[in-house]
Amino acid sequence: MNAFIDQDGCIACGQCYDVCPEVFSAGDNGIAFVAQEQVPKDQEESARTAEQGCPTSVISLSDTE
Template sequence: MKAELDRSGCISCGLCTSICPEVFRMADDGIAEVYVEDVPAELEASAVEAQDGCPVAVIKVE
């Protein structure tokens, strides 16, 4: 699976980083980013949970 995040729509709530910190992190500018684009199999469920929980739906995991 690959993770993508549209940073232009991110509201910096930090939900994705709290659910799946192995894939998402807060960048120096305070906006979330993907730092592991190819999601390891053991993290797929939490990456999808981050996608589903994103309040502004800017995360795509497929």
């Protein structure tokens, strides 16, 4: 699974990197970015929780084979 963030819509709430810091992180301005594009298997549930909890819906996850 791959993770993506539309940084233009990020409001720097911190929810994603609080829920899944292994995949998401923040720049100096608080705007989230994907720290690890390929989501580790053991972090998939946390990444989905971050995606679903994003108040601006800028996180997307795509399944890859």
